[in-house]
Amino acid sequence: MTDMTIASKGFTYAAFESAAMTRLIEDTARAWLRSFGVNSPQASQRMINALRDALAEDSIAASDRASMQDILDQAAHDAIASWLAQVTGEHNCHGSSRFSMLRCAFLSANRDGIWSEHFLDAKRDHRDLGMALSVQMMLPTPGLVACEMPRQSLERRAS
Amino acid sequence: MTEAANTPAKGTIPAERSEDAFCDPTVKLRGPGVGSRRIFLFGASIAATAYAAWLMTDVLGADQLTIMEMVVVAFFTINFAWISLSFFTGIVGLVLRGLKLDAITLKRLKPIARKGRLRSKNVVVIPVYNEDPNRVFAGLRASYESLAATGELDAFHFFVLSDTRDPDIWIAEEMAWAKACSDLNARGKIFFRRRAENTERKSGNLKEFCETYAANYDHMIVFDADSVMSGEAMVNMAYLMENNPDAGIIQSPPQPTGRQTLFARILQFISRVHGPTMSAGLSFWCMGSSNYWGHNAIIRTKAFIECCGLPVLSGKPPMGGHILSHDFVEAAFMRKAGWRCWLIPQLEGSWEELPPNLIDFAIRDRRWCQGNMQHARLMVAPGFKPLSRLHFFMGVMSFVSSPLWLLLLLSSTIATLQNTQLTYSFFPGQFTMFPQWPVDRSFEMLVLLIFTIGMLVLPKIISILMVCLGRDRKQYGGVMVLASGLLETLYSALQAPIMMMLHSQFVFSVLTGNQVGWDAQERDDAGVPFKAALKTHRTIIVIGVVWGAIAVFVDTAFFWWLSPILAGLVLSPWLTHYSSSLAIGKAARRMKLFVTPEEYDSPEELRALARINAESGDDDVKDGLLRLIEDPYANALHSALLPVRKPDARTAIEIGIIYEKLARLGVESLTRDEKLLILSWPVKPLDQIMAGRDHITAEGPKPAS
Known part of the structure; x- marks a missing residue:
């Protein structure tokens, strides 16, 4: 969705967006794109649109947020996490650790920039990207098998 | 008695451990005569110690034992027992190596032939x-x-x-x-x-x-x-x-393996030559x-x-x-x-690295000393097996033997000093027609000296000779293995008094309640500048000089008796400095001195290690925080590896203050603890830091650079 399409809806958020807010949205989008190693005008526009959508739809509960920056960051995070969920077919992409792992995988897969155009594009077929991400996924630890290692006593014999 | 006979009573072992129906019998770890082996080893050690103690008593007590001489005999006996155990362990090892026997099964040594793939994880x-x-x-x-x-x-x-x-x-x-x-x-x-x-x-x-x-x-x-x-x-x-x-x-x-300073190469050489024997x-x-x-x-x-x-x-x-x-x-x-x-x-194909110089070696020993001294308390704790107690004792003795040796030498000095002050009495005790002539025990003294030195160095010398006469001597520098062995013996003789003083100092330090910190070991070929060596060893030099002066004053013969020890003490800074030299280490390698099979024909694993080390040679450890701020991948990876948690209010404020400092004064202004604190949470990108934004969430990370 572009500025024009938002504006075409008539009484919209974009129509009242101040220059400062525009700069804030663009800066936020740029920061998030850089954090994913994406350098694409289309992807940038998609991110900006996602942020404007979030503000327009008031989907973020602003009352418990400290600043507009937080609202925008949360919106960007949610937009990317939703897109990653679509790409990978996983539902748990919003969690901090999983999100970061997917970010790592995307950065590794996108070293030569081949997936930049795909970023945040919901309409594309993402099967190849999904496979590329699964190949690049890091696994820091195996499954947790918690158990207790009891302290031995120097007072008794082993049973 | 067989090892099987020595197995703890059934019922103490979980049932699954006794189910060995599917086990490969060719690699079963069991062997004959466990009790006999120990009786032989300890019996021989005790017998040798008793003989040495008797000989020492005979030498010193020819003209009646003074109290100080009794102290000397006591310290000598303890030290000799320690040497003796090591000697007979070495002798047994030499026999096993010579006959190519497996130390456990006592059968002909053969490589492990695995049947099938591993089943375990x-x-x-x-x-x-x-x-x-x-x-x-x-x-x-x-x-x-x-x-x-x-x-x-x-x-x-x-x-x-x-x-x-x-x-x-x-x-x-x-x-x-x-x-x-x-x-x-x-x-x-x-x-x-x-x-x-x-x-x-x-x-x-x-x-x-x-x-x-x-x-x-x-x-x-x-x-x-x-x-x-x-x-x-x-x-x-x-x-x-x-x-x-x-x-x-x-x-x-x-x-x-892997170190190239002279110090490390000498130790690598002797460990490779004599280590398998022990x-x-x-x-x-x-x-x-x-x-x-x-x-x-x-x-x-x-x-x-x-x-x-x-x-x-x-x-x-x-x-x-x-x-x-x-x-x-x-x-x-x-x-x-x-x-x-x-x-x-x-089991070959197992390698580690040594500290590159004597000072780093001593630093490691200081840490080990503290750990081993703690084991003195475990020696008497209930429930442990006798051999476990012996291992504790050997660990303690590996450090305590130094002060005991020092006490032996000091008490010898005092005893000699006392003897020089005494006037010989030809008619001691009650009236007699016949004088009691002084007894010359110099031959017995010589026997005792040869006996003690033999116990110390004989297994090592035989190990060197075995390598020299063996088929693979080329891997140890050919005939130069003899020169390497000779130089190693000379070096270890000079180093021994230094380690004696250092270990004595460590033991004293631990017993008086001083602790050591926890530092990583030096793993490069680091040399020791002469000034640093002089500063480290200044007390040892003073002790050596004073002790030497006293020895000369007491008896010139006694001074020469002590001279190998005094030489080690006085020459300690030179020894430390030159032995830490990488250039001398490499020169020795060119002269085929202290060569090990790993140097002669490096195994694939060590070649790979050298190759990977060389490839990553430029990958120096950089400023971690700066890296996270600048590099999105490093930032994402770090965030992914952090545990999922949320900072409490106080921590969040502290982090905010550190970010403020970072934005105003730069990364260099942060202390190690401040860096550690902000690294414990997802790190903010540069533009946010510069904007002075200071919010961190656990639910969603901030974007990176």
Whole structure:
């Protein structure tokens, strides 16, 4: 969705967006794109649109947020996490650790920039990207098998 | 008595351990005559000590023993018993090596022939603390590649257990882990975790691993930060574990390698020449009660979790508190629970690195001294097996023997001083017609001296001769092995008094309540400048000079008697400085001196280690925080490896203040603790820092750069 399409809806958020807010949205989008190693005008526009959508739809509960920056960051995070969920077919992409792992995988897969155009594009077929991400996924630890290692006593014999 | 006969009573071992129907009998760890072996070894040691003590009493007591001479005899006897045990261990080892016999089965030595693939799941764990990540991961990668070549890679995982507190090394470790996973295509095979709190040092690090991930595995092979093992060695260890269900620990004898300073090369040489002799001798009489040396060993995970949780000793450190030298204690607890601990001398392909110079060697010894001195308290704790107590005792004696030796020499000096003050009495006691002539005991003294020195150096000399006469002498520098052996003997004779003084100082320091910190070992070929050596050894030099002056005053003959010791003390800074020289070490290599098989024809694993080290030579540890701010990948990786949690209000404020400082004064203005604090949470990108934004959320990370 572009500025024009938002504006075409008539009484919209974009129509009242101040220059400062525009700069804030663009800066936020740029920061998030850089954090994913994406350098694409289309992807940038998609991110900006996602942020404007979030503000327009008031989907973020602003009352418990400290600043507009937080609202925008949360919106960007949610937009990317939703897109990653679509790409990978996983539902748990919003969690901090999983999100970061997917970010790592995307950065590794996108070293030569081949997936930049795909970023945040919901309409594309993402099967190849999904496979590329699964190949690049890091696994820091195996499954947790918690158990207790009891302290031995120097007072008794082993049973 | 057979080893089987020495097995703890049934009922003390879990049922699954006695089910060995599917075990390969050719690798069964059992052998004949365990009791006889120990009776022989201890009997011979006691007999030799008794003879030496009698000889000493005879020499000193020719004209009646003074009290000081009795003290000398007492110290001499204790020291000699220590030497004697080592001597007979060496002699047995020489016989076994000469006849090419397996130290455990006493049958002809043959390589392990595995039948079928491994059935167990194994993990190689590498606990690290502020170590050079390039070196740690180079060792891991060399071992991994070697393991892959065996075709048994699926039976193994690798796990780096970081306790690192240096922020820059922490980030470098994460990056090195990711690179290793990527380069080796080993995602899901090489793991990494960093402990937020590093309580109880290395043993706490392993304990935390045992309580979280270890139960995924049947066995764990413990590496040190500088360990490298061949795939064959690791697979063989796992195979031995599978086929010896009562084995709790199997220790391989690690060969020191990789350093090039003269000091390290001398030690590497003698460890390679004489180490197998001592390992074979130890294995011969320890059998299933061998010790654990803390690394390059395989451990049965379930047994370790069940019975090796270390107790906390009552009282304050250094003698109380958490156990520092955990390896001996873990082996003792394994034995206490009925599991066997084996040392397998023929397990080759196991390497470690030595400190590059005498000062770093002494620093390591200071740490070990504190740990081993704690074991004095465990020697008398209930429930441990007698041989476990002996291992504790040997550990204590490896340091306490130094002050005992020093006391022996000092008491000898005092005794000689007293004797020179006495006037000989030809008619002592009651009236007699015949004078009591002075007795000349110089021949007996010579016998005693040769006897003692022989006990000290004979096994080593025979080991050197065996190598010289063996088929593979070329790997040790050909006939130059004799010159290497001679120079090593001379060097160790000069170094011994220095270590005696240092160890005595360490023991005194521990007994007076001083503690050591926890630092990573120096793992480069670092030299010691002469001034630094002089500063370190100044007390030793003064003692040497004063002692020498007293000896000259007492008796010139006595001075010459002491001269080898005095020479070591007075020459200590020169010895330390020149032996730390990389140039002299390399020159010695060119002259075929102190050559080891690893240098002559380097195994594939060590070549891989050198290659990987060289490749990562430029990958210096950078400023970790700056890296996270600038590099999106490093930032994402770091965020992904952090535990999911939310800072409390106070922490959030502290982090905000640090970011403010970072924005205003730059990365250099932050202290190590400040860096550690902000690295403990997802790190903000540069533009946010400069904008002075200071919010951190646990739900969603901030974007990075």
